[in-house]
Structure formats: structure tokens, C-alpha cells
């Protein structure tokens with residue numbers, strides 16, 4: 027096989043690497059060559075989308091501005107890719123050097139040419155379908171991490187897998203959970219300093235939360251940090267957990283405890299701190315989980331960890347003694363904000379509980395917290411103590427209570443975004459009336475929801491009990507700047523750009539672009555399925571693209587009943603738009619038509635004699651046989667069928683036009699095409 031082409035002149039050797047093989051030899055040119063330096067400088071490389079939240083700060087802001095408020099209305103669909111699923115799509119794709127890596131349902135990983143939408147490879151980790159029973163909130167996956175030539179992804183059954191970014195081949199996989207227990211992975215791994223960090227979910231079923239780091243090279247476990255204490259009689263894994271145990275009562279470890287790290291993380295390379303968000307209590311009802319009360323650290327908290335050993339550096343608990351499934355696993359954004367005349371390094375979060383938090387990310391000190399949605403369960407967050415002040419009259423131990431937000435959250439995993447130019451955070455906000463009643467007949471059931479509340483109370487709710495909006499929030503002044511009402515809740519995550527744009531997909535199956543400063547609608551298109559994932563943007567050869575996975579699903583879609591029926595429920599699809607100015611010129615097509623050597627002859631013959639029935643480029647969208655498959659299946663017999671036809675079927679005898687050698691050329695051409 028050719029490795030390259032060298033032209034030798036008297037004093038000079040010029041080599042052109044032109045096969046994929048030669049590319050692979052050069053570590054700089056290999057697929058997925060993302061390292062810490064590239065991740066740290068992600069803002070200087072807006073053509074790619076290198077990390078889950080675009081950069082380590084998870085801002086989901088792109089500095090690209092070729093697409094802007096002035097021309098976004100010209101966007102047109104460029105390509106669609108079929109992830110072959112009818113269930114929820116939540117992934118944020120990663121784009122590295124022209125290749126897009128995304129995940130679909132059942133943890134299947136897809137690599138796609140980001141310019142054309144052509145599939146490159148697909149890896150199916152073969153998740154046993156029985157595991158779907160352990161997934162509280164659909165068989166979804168929120169995406170991969172790409173690092174040093176590899177693609178890392180979690181699987182629903184708890185594995186962390188490392189794939190070769192170029193070929194999609196499995197390099198290693200490790201089981202990160204006890205398969206006997208009720209853990210699942212739906213979140214995207216994060217990478218830094220040669221480590222892959224992954225958490226898991228399962229607190230509805232009764233598990234103990236943790237987050238782990240693995241060596242990116244070998245898959246060896248480097249550390250594991252639990253978020254809630256186990257049985258004190260067995261000792262503590264860390265001083266932080268020993269302190270936490272004082273905030274629990276009863277035999278919580280027998281129930282699991284909860285606090286799973288199922289989604290958001292962020293990393294600050296300067297402070298060298300890894301931030302993880304922890305989930306709800308297990309079971310939800312605190313009187314069952316920790317009779318006699320207590321804050322139940324570190325439920326519903328932001329934890330700052332040392333990425334080298336997982337040691338806890340600080341914590342901030344958003345909902346002490348969680349009673350409502352108020353997770354703090356929601357998206358966290360790092361930014362520099364000027365607050366009170368001072369430049370502050372902040373971490374921002376809008377967790378399920380309805381308050382928008384701005385903390386000093388060096389030490390976890392609360393800077394401010396205000397309600398960004400209707401909040402009934404607490405009156406406010408006390409700035410002295412940093413604690414929410416609960417509404418005692420709305421406790422549901424004895425009676426049914428209507429509460430907002432609910433366990434779907436005023437904001438859930440759908441990522442928000444921060445635009446440093448407008449200074450605003452764009453939050454996919456849900457307004458969903460919650461009804462809580464302690465299940466009087468509760469008893470623990472192995473392997474099923476163990477939350478302690480009565481779900482029957484929701485059966486009365488229809489569409490009038492739910493709505494959603496896109497909210498533009500000023501994190502410095504802690505006030506709403508604009509909002510766009512949306513009929514349904516559970517709309518998609520957001521993307522913002524230097525072109526003064528915000529993109530969001532909706533439950534009713536649209537992708538919309540707004541002016542980032544005013545919220546004015548600039549462009550709307552239809553996606554066929556409700557969008558819950560967040561869009562991304564990237565650029566190749568000066569063309570700026572916008573992509574999103576459309577696929578209605580997730581927790582709300584599964585359980586909402588009549589309240590969710592307005593959603594668009596088409597099949598899942600990965601869609602990409604660009605402005606048509608940037609559509610390839612005829613010259614681009616010409617270069618694709620001219621191929622080398624033997625294939626060109628077969629290609630020409632095929633298009634002269636066969637394509638009008640069997641489809642251009644070897645692919646027919648009709649139900650006629652796909653000749654790429656036929657040629658594989660029939661082998662030698664392909665020539666006979668082609669020459670003599672198939673009586674009574676409509677396949678004519680082609681020997682009047684082509685001979686056996688020419689059919690063989692056609693076969694060679696068909697063999698050169700991607701397998702069907």
C-alpha cells in the first residue's frame with residue numbers, strides 16, 4: 027500500500043502524504059488528536075467543538091460569527107444522518123478536524139463526516155435491552171469525549187469504553203458499576219490531564235452516588251469519590267464523608283442514599299479544580315431516607331474535586347435535606363464576571379430547585395442566588411447562611427401539596443449557555459406543576475423506583491399544568507432580561523454565538539434562532555421530532571454549520587401522559603444546516619465525479635446503463651435491489667443476471683449494451699462504494 031508520494035529532485039525531496047495510512051503515521055494528523063493544550067485553547071479554535079460544553083468552562087458559546095443575526099434567516103438544511111432510533115436523543119456532538127462524534131440511544135456511538143453527513147463508523151456496545159428497566163429517564167446518552175486519538179463513551183449498563191477515533195474499533199472497556207445494582211450511565215465523560223472522568227445515575231432505584239477517574243491510556247481506575255457516606259460502622263473513605271455522615275440519620279446506607287453524578291461537570295485548569303454536580307436523595311422522601319432530618323451531605327450539591335486524586339476541596343449544597351428530587355446535576359458554567367466592581371471567577375448553576383446560583387469557584391462561597399422560575403417550596407436563599415428557607419406549610423408528609431418546581435426541575439439536564447458579549451445565560455426553563463404526596467403504602471421494592479411519593483397524583487394533569495420558555499438571565503444582576511414563551515416544557519438545550527445568536531430546539535419539533543440580546547425570532551425550521559438536545563456550531567473551510575440531534579424522549583416524554591401529547595414525535599435524526607452561499611460550487615461536484623483508474627470506468631458504465639433504475643451513485647431510494655448488496659451476495663452470478671436479465675421481473679437483459687468485462691467493471695465500482 028502506498029504510504030505517500032515522494033518526488034526526488036537533486037537537492038530536495040518533496041513528500042505528499044495522501045493515503046489515510048500515511049495520515050495515521052503522523053500523530054498530529056491522526057483522528058481525534060485533542061490534547062489538554064487544545065482543550066484549554068478551545069476558544070481559539072471555533073471551527074471545532076472539542077468538548078461537551080465546547081470548552082472546559084462549559085460555556086456553549088462559539089466565537090464564530092460568519093453566521094449572525096444579519097444572515098441567519100438564510101440557513102438551509104445541508105444534511106441529515108439517521109441514528110436509527112425512535113427514542114430520545116440527548117447528545118451534544120463533538121466535532122474534531124471535520125469529524126463529528128455523537129451518541130444515540132442504547133449508547134451507540136456514531137462518527138460522521140461533519141461536512142457531508144456521510145457515516146464513517148458506528149460502534150454498538152450491545153447494551154442488553156433488559157438494562158432499560160434500570161434507566162429512570164429513557165435509554166439515552168448525552169455524548170462522548172474525544173482525546174488523544176480516542177473516543178470515550180459511557181454505556182447504559184455502566185461500562186466506560188475507549189474507541190479508536192479513526193476506525194471506531196474498541197481499544198478498552200471497563201465496567202464502572204456493580205452490574206448487580208441499579209446504576210446506569212447516560213452522561214458524557216469529561217477528559218483532562220490524561221484522565222477520563224465518569225459518573226452514573228440510579229438514585230430512583232436506591233444506589234450510592236460516586237464519580238470515578240480512569241487512565242485515558244489504559245482504562246485503569248485512578249480514583250473513585252463517593253458523594254454520600256456508607257455505613258459508618260465500615261469506616262469512611264475520606265474525612266469529607268466522615269463530616270457528611272453527621273448530617274444523616276437512620277440506616278440510609280441500606281436504602282442507597284443517592285447523590286449520583288449523572289450529568290454535569292466542568293474543569294478549571296488554572297485552579298486545577300474539577301466541578302461535579304450531585305443528584306437527589308434516594309429515596310426522595312427525606313423522612314424515609316433520614317428519619318429525624320439532617321442536611322444529608324452531599325446530596326444536591328456542587329463539589330469541587332482535585333482531579334488528581336478525587337479529593338473534595340469544597341462543597342456547596344443547593345437543597346439541604348432534599349425532599350423533592352431536586353438534583354444539582356444540572357449544567358454548570360465557569361465564567362469571569364464583574365460583580366460589585368470586582369472581577370470574580372464564578373461557577374453558575376440553575377439546578378432543578380428553581381434558584382440561579384452564582385458561586386465563587388475558588389472556594390464555593392455563595393455570591394448570589396435568586397429564583398429564575400416559579401418557586402413554591404422555599405421563600406428565598408438566605409445570603410447570610412447560604413441556605414434556602416423552606417416553606418413549612420408545603421411539606422407533604424401528611425397531605426397532598428402542589429409544589430413548583432417539580433422533579434422535572436425548573437431546569438433539567440438540557441444545557442444552558444453563556445454569552446460573554448451579552449453577559450446573559452440562556453436557560454431552557456420548564457414550568458411544571460408538581461403534586462407531592464408521601465406514598466402511605468410505601469415499601470422498598472428491589473430493582474424498581476423507590477422514591478416514596480405517590481405518582482398517581484399526576485394522572486389529573488393535562489397540558490394546562492405545563493409550559494416552558496427560553497429564558498435570558500442576567501447572572502450579575504440576577505434578573506430576567508427576556509423570555510420566549512413556549513407551549514410545552516422539556517425544550518432543548520441552548521447554543522449561543524458571537525454572531526449575537528441563540529439557538530434552541532423545541533418540544534414541538536422546531537429549531538429556532540433568536541437574537542441573543544433581545545430574544546427576537548430570526549429563523550425557524552422544522553425538525554420532525556421534538557428537540558431536547560443542545561445544538562452546536564462549527565466551521566469547515568469557512569462555512570459555518572449548525573447541528574442538532576432531534577429525537578423526542580427523556581423523562582418528561584416518557585411519563586408526562588396527556589400533558590406531553592403536543593410534542594412532535596417523528597423518528598430521531600441528526601440534522602445540519604448552513605447558509606446556501608456556502609453550498610459547494612459545481613467545481614466541487616466535478617472533483618467528486620472524477621475518480622482514479624478502473625473505478626471511473628465502472629462508474630461511467632453504471633451511470634450509463636444501470637443508474638436510471640438502480641439509482642445514482644449505486645444507491646436507489648426505490649425498492650429495487652441495492653446493487654451494492656447484490657454484487658456482494660451474487661458474486662459471479664451478478665454478471666449472468668446483468669447480461670441475461672431476470673425474466674418476468676423487469677430486470678432487462680443488458681447484454682445488448684454491456685459485455686461481461688464491462689459488468690465486471692461495474693461490479694468493481696459497486697465494491698468501491700460504502701457497504702449498504
Ligand code: HEC
Nearest residue numbers: 635636639651656664667668672675676677678680684692
Ligand atoms: C429498466 C430498469 C433496469 C435497468 C436499466 C437495470 N436493471 Fe437490474 N434490475 C431491475 C429490476 C426491476 C430488478 C429486480 C428484479 C426482481 O424483482 O428481483 C433488477 C435486478 C437486478 C439484479 C439482481 C439483484 C438481486 O439482488 O437479486 C442485478 C444483479 C441487476 N439488476 C443488475 C443490473 C445491472 C448491472 C444493470 C446495468 C448494466 C441493470 N441491472 C440495469 C431493473 C433494471
